[in-house]
Amino acid sequence: MSQDLKLKATDKRGIHQLGGDELLGWDEVTQGTILTSFEGDASDIVHKKAEERNYSDFNSYTATVASWRVIKPVYNRDICIDCQNCWVWCPDTSIISRDKQMLGIDYDHCKGCGVCVEVCPTNPKSLLMFSEYEELDSALAQWPEKKKKESK
Amino acid sequence: MPKEIFELNEREVWDGNYAASQAMRQARVDVMAAYPITPSTPIVENYGAYVANGYIDGEFVMVESEHAAMSACVGASAAGGRVATATSSQGFALMVEVLYQASGMRLPIVLNVVNRALASPLNVRGDHSDMYLGRDSGWIQLDAFNAQEAYDLALCAFKIGENHSVRLPVMVHQDGFVTSHTAQNVYPLSDEEAYNFVGDIQPVDDMLDFSRPVTYGAQTEEDWHFEHKAKQHKALMDSRSVIDEVFAEFKKVSGREYKRVESYMMEDAEVAIVALGTTVETARVAAMELREKEGIKAGVVAPRVFRPFPFDMIRDALENVKSIAVLDRSSPGGAMGALFNEVSAALYTTPKRPLVTNYIYGLGGRDFAVEDAIEIFKEQKANADAGHITTPIQQFSGLRGPKLGFFQTKRGS
Numbered sequence: 001m002s003q004d005l006k007l008k009a010t011d012k013r014g015i016h017q018l019g020g021d022e023l024l025g026w027d028e029v030t031q032g033t034i035l036t037s038f039e040g041d042a043s044d045i046v047h048k049k050a051e052e053r054n055y056s057d058f059n060s061y062t063a064t065v066a067s068w069r070v071i072k073p074v075y076n077r078d079i080c081i082d083c084q085n086c087w088v089w090c091p092d093t094s095i096i097s098r099d100k101q102m103l104g105i106d107y108d109h110c111k112g113c114g115v116c117v118e119v120c121p122t123n124p125k126s127l128l129m130f131s132e133y134e135e136l137d138s139a140l141a142q143w144p145e146k147k148k149k150e151s152k
Numbered sequence: 153m154p155k156e157i158f159e160l161n162e163r164e165v166w167d168g169n170y171a172a173s174q175a176m177r178q179a180r181v182d183v184m185a186a187y188p189i190t191p192s193t194p195i196v197e198n199y200g201a202y203v204a205n206g207y208i209d210g211e212f213v214m215v216e217s218e219h220a221a222m223s224a225c226v227g228a229s230a231a232g233g234r235v236a237t238a239t240s241s242q243g244f245a246l247m248v249e250v251l252y253q254a255s256g257m258r259l260p261i262v263l264n265v266v267n268r269a270l271a272s273p274l275n276v277r278g279d280h281s282d283m284y285l286g287r288d289s290g291w292i293q294l295d296a297f298n299a300q301e302a303y304d305l306a307l308c309a310f311k312i313g314e315n316h317s318v319r320l321p322v323m324v325h326q327d328g329f330v331t332s333h334t335a336q337n338v339y340p341l342s343d344e345e346a347y348n349f350v351g352d353i354q355p356v357d358d359m360l361d362f363s364r365p366v367t368y369g370a371q372t373e374e375d376w377h378f379e380h381k382a383k384q385h386k387a388l389m390d391s392r393s394v395i396d397e398v399f400a401e402f403k404k405v406s407g408r409e410y411k412r413v414e415s416y417m418m419e420d421a422e423v424a425i426v427a428l429g430t431t432v433e434t435a436r437v438a439a440m441e442l443r444e445k446e447g448i449k450a451g452v453v454a455p456r457v458f459r460p461f462p463f464d465m466i467r468d469a470l471e472n473v474k475s476i477a478v479l480d481r482s483s484p485g486g487a488m489g490a491l492f493n494e495v496s497a498a499l500y501t502t503p504k505r506p507l508v509t510n511y512i513y514g515l516g517g518r519d520f521a522v523e524d525a526i527e528i529f530k531e532q533k534a535n536a537d538a539g540h541i542t543t544p545i546q547q548f549s550g551l552r553g554p555k556l557g558f559f560q561t562k563r564g565s
Contacts (some may be wrong), residue, residue: 023375023376024379025379026378026379026380026382026383026386027383029376029379029380029383031258031319031356031357031383031387032256032257032258032259032319032357032368033256033257033369033370033372033380034257034357034366034367034368034370035366035367035370036364036365036366036367037365037366037367038364038365041363041364042362042363042364042365043362043363045365058367
């Protein structure tokens with residue numbers, strides 16, 4: 001079964017292009033071009049999961065950077081052993097995992113680098129790269145069989 | 153709080169470097185990241201010794217270059233500390249990229265710049281090449297003419313830059329060797345007076361505030377960059393009133409008065425020299441001599457604050473003078489000197505538009521003597537009497553070889 005595209009997302013994840021929608025005047029921009037990450041007091045933020053955090057409009061969480069991705073990783077739950085390798089290695093924290101169980105990909109922030117596929121240890125792999133335009137169900141239907149060990 | 157008390161006399165004999173380092177100690181700089189370079193080395197060296205010997209509770213960060221020094225200062229300042237360093241010449245040049253980062257991020261770092269020539273040819277002596285290199289970097293630039301001023305302005309620099317309506321980095325310039333290595337009488341404030349004047353730093357958007365995480369160093373393209381740079385420029389322009397307030401407060405605690413433009417003997421002056429650094433004092437001596445011995449009404453005008461450039465105050469100081477020599481101690485690289493251009497632009501907006509000429513002088517520490525200033529004043533007197541510029545508009549003072557000059561005045565028939 002293919003994943004929910006808004007998996008563990010707040011209403012604000014990936015809702016706009018980078019840079020924001022409203023163009024402010026010089027008198028309204030922040031001093032020193034600083035960007036606040038959260039709305040309100042963030043003292044306890046480290047103990048909150050992404051979907052519980054009050055990300056500000058300046059946080060890249062609210063931006064989508066998927067427009068330039070040309071190939072995407074597709075996740076196959078039936079093969080995954082929840083080793084968390086992909087979660088550790090993903091350079092854009094785009095692997096969504098809860099309680100050490102792999103759930104899927106954050107397609108608003110994944111840039112399609114393929115590192116997760118590279119580090120996946122299962123046979124066949126639990127993550128494979130497909131064209132950005134490939135439907136998830138169709139991708140899963142094309143999943144390869146387990147490779148046999150080559151005889152020496 | 154420091155563990156050890158540094159004992160000071162009411163009058164000390166300090167050179168400019170030592171004076172600046174004492175200001176760093178009294179302002180209780182939290183972090184100094186530095187890479188040594190002649191002639192500014194003793195400033196950071198002394199701060200390091202104050203930390204090591206318990207005179208100040210601070211952090212001295214040793215780095216591998218001036219680029220790294222200013223980068224570490226940016227980090228420490230963004231974290232919320234009071235931060236300062238010092239450099240000169242090639243070190244300053246290596247810092248330049250990060251200078252623009254510091255001002256763009258609105259970080260009130262204080263940089264003591266002991267002015268020195270830029271290679272090539274390699275030269276360790278004082279001229280204003282490095283100061284001029286920083287003039288578009290978005291920093292406030294204060295200019296000390298002697299050791300006392302290097303001390304006073306360093307204290308003022310923290311109070312100006314850290315003011316919440318300013319929040320900009322500040323350079324305090326002094327001339328290499330002539331100020332930095334010449335011992336003079338300096339009257340320091342007591343530690344208590346000095347720190348009460350500067351006050352505690354009140355951080356803004358500090359990265360160590362974990363209740364409000366912030367990102368520094370954002371990227372902006374054509375849709376946002378212009379607005380941010382305009383806001384920064386306005387902050388620099390608006391810092392003028394804060395500088396005036398800080399100078400007024402400093403006068404209350406020290407009795408010493410600073411103005412964004414210093415004027416000497418200008419009440420009735422017919423001719424004037426405009427200069428920066430130690431040359432100001434040389435020109436003042438020359439003006440006094442000419443007034444006493446030859447009756448030439450000579451005066452001197454000096455921008456105390458090079459950035460933000462005091463356009464209106466320069467104009468007010470000079471508009472009734474007949475002929476003005478603007479002295480640039482930096483090789484202008486195929487143009488008129490920068491100070492000449494800026495002073496001329498200010499005077500162009502006056503009804504009288506005095507005659508203005510440009511002298512390049514003192515490169516690589518070439519001595520500029522009272523006699524040189526007298527000669528320049530006399531040429532201005534000749535211009536004033538003739539009613540037009542009688543020399544090339546740009547000349548060189550103190551240069552060996554055939555007389556070098558560029559451009560003549562265009563005169564109507």
